[in-house]
Amino acid sequence: MPQTVLVIPMTELLRYEKLASELEGMIADGALRHGDRLPSVRRLSQERRLSVSTVLQALRQMESRGLVEARPQSGYFVRRAMASHAEPSVRSTPDEPVPVDVSQRLVRVLKAGMRSGVAPLAAALPAPQLLPLAALHRLYAGVARRHPKLLEGGSHINMDEPALVRQLVRRSLAWGGPLAGDEIVITNSCTEALSLCLRAVTKPGDTVAVESPAYYLMLQLLETLGLKALEIPTDPRLGMSVEALDLATRDGKIAACLLVPNASNPLGSVMPDDKKRLLAALTAARGVAVIEDDIYGDLHFGQQRPWPLKAFDTTGNVMLCSSFSKILTPAMRIGFVAAGRYRAAIALQKTITSGGTNPITQHVLAEYLDSSAYERHLRQLRRSYEGQVDSMRAAVSRYFPAATRIAQPQGGFVLWVELPEDLDATMIYERAIAENLAYVPGELFSASGMYRNCLRLNCGNPHTPEIEDAVRRLGAVISRP
Numbered sequence: 001m002p003q004t005v006l007v008i009p010m011t012e013l014l015r016y017e018k019l020a021s022e023l024e025g026m027i028a029d030g031a032l033r034h035g036d037r038l039p040s041v042r043r044l045s046q047e048r049r050l051s052v053s054t055v056l057q058a059l060r061q062m063e064s065r066g067l068v069e070a071r072p073q074s075g076y077f078v079r080r081a082m083a084s085h086a087e088p089s090v091r092s093t094p095d096e097p098v099p100v101d102v103s104q105r106l107v108r109v110l111k112a113g114m115r116s117g118v119a120p121l122a123a124a125l126p127a128p129q130l131l132p133l134a135a136l137h138r139l140y141a142g143v144a145r146r147h148p149k150l151l152e153g154g155s156h157i158n159m160d161e162p163a164l165v166r167q168l169v170r171r172s173l174a175w176g177g178p179l180a181g182d183e184i185v186i187t188n189s190c191t192e193a194l195s196l197c198l199r200a201v202t203k204p205g206d207t208v209a210v211e212s213p214a215y216y217l218m219l220q221l222l223e224t225l226g227l228k229a230l231e232i233p234t235d236p237r238l239g240m241s242v243e244a245l246d247l248a249t250r251d252g253k254i255a256a257c258l259l260v261p262n263a264s265n266p267l268g269s270v271m272p273d274d275k276k277r278l279l280a281a282l283t284a285a286r287g288v289a290v291i292e293d294d295i296y297g298d299l300h301f302g303q304q305r306p307w308p309l310k311a312f313d314t315t316g317n318v319m320l321c322s323s324f325s326k327i328l329t330p331a332m333r334i335g336f337v338a339a340g341r342y343r344a345a346i347a348l349q350k351t352i353t354s355g356g357t358n359p360i361t362q363h364v365l366a367e368y369l370d371s372s373a374y375e376r377h378l379r380q381l382r383r384s385y386e387g388q389v390d391s392m393r394a395a396v397s398r399y400f401p402a403a404t405r406i407a408q409p410q411g412g413f414v415l416w417v418e419l420p421e422d423l424d425a426t427m428i429y430e431r432a433i434a435e436n437l438a439y440v441p442g443e444l445f446s447a448s449g450m451y452r453n454c455l456r457l458n459c460g461n462p463h464t465p466e467i468e469d470a471v472r473r474l475g476a477v478i479s480r481p
């Protein structure tokens, strides 16, 4: 295994991050309010003795987080008010990898959360009324009628529909560089894509580096494949620590790195481009395969779609997985992986796992992506999710204990909440579910049982008076001695 030590230009990295964090602090404190104009780039550069490009980098980072917006010829303006609650802290994680054991508890929590009458604050599911279901129904009927031969296909060898592959390549133009059509494998959902990737690049007993906190389904996948998790500290805004990953991968014991660089679940962090570039270079140099979950990339709150890690990959080492579960409907069960140099291994895993992916669904998706309706729907959906997350943040800050810390997601529709140290969200969950209030306890996002004072809320539903009331009642359950 090559032992390249990565040289990270820390001073540059820190200068623009420092400026961004100071400006964000002013927004959080109310010194800069919604609609206020920020000092000009030239002024910031002169006063702070920073280069224009460093200032611009800071402003672009804030823009990608949805905090400021650039207006042509006018400068940068504050975009939305941040609630005054502090954000969750970055936790240090165990040095050693651990086996994973979350599945049983997780299944119980998710099942209970789906019972009728339970407030939908647990699973990260979008409300049906936000989804273009009528258009999809029409397309399913139309495709079945116009392409009767689709059901005649029986090939288990190559069932990727060229029309869909073409649409995926076209959409990826906005991602810092288009995907190559011949690296794409169409899958039954993002979950299948992640599973195929893990199986293609690891063997039981291997260690996989994950974010901390990590999306619980990723931990479940590691568990069922007999893999160990090494939790890497993750910043609620900036994502996985590249410095910690650098240290962890020096001894050549990490087989793969599995992460959600854009709007992570549960933190909602977006890794800045510099960190993505460093992570891509570091993992390529160390022979660590990267599995990137970009399911929330199109659901960013900032002006620009954040680029995926894949955009910074020069060696084919990054496998980008995604699906349309959060945008069209989870029921379609359709996703894909852009597999880079692992394409052949992943295609083989796909063939032996499930053959192909339903051809009618592939055609329906291709036709929907080809229509202007998709972009319109996506624009509207982003606004809805952002508004719902903001309303949920405001409700949590109204009803939860005063010392609660709340994440500031930059996309997606989940909200990570850190309760005061002495509160145990796993124990409180039993009281909450008895009162038909659900959430996902924080410890299920950690292989080593961290985050017992944290929880994740789903913001996939319009913030109705019923949801507001559920958060109020949850706050009361949490505050009860």
Ligand SMILES: Cc1ncc(COP(=O)(O)O)c(C=O)c1O
Pocket: 124, 189, 190, 191, 192, 215, 260, 265, 293, 295, 322, 323, 324, 325, 330, 334, 335
């Ligand atoms: C980060 C992430 N990846 C994957 C999934 C699952 O996606 P799919 O329904 O396509 O399997 C989710 C759903 O919550 C998710 O949050």
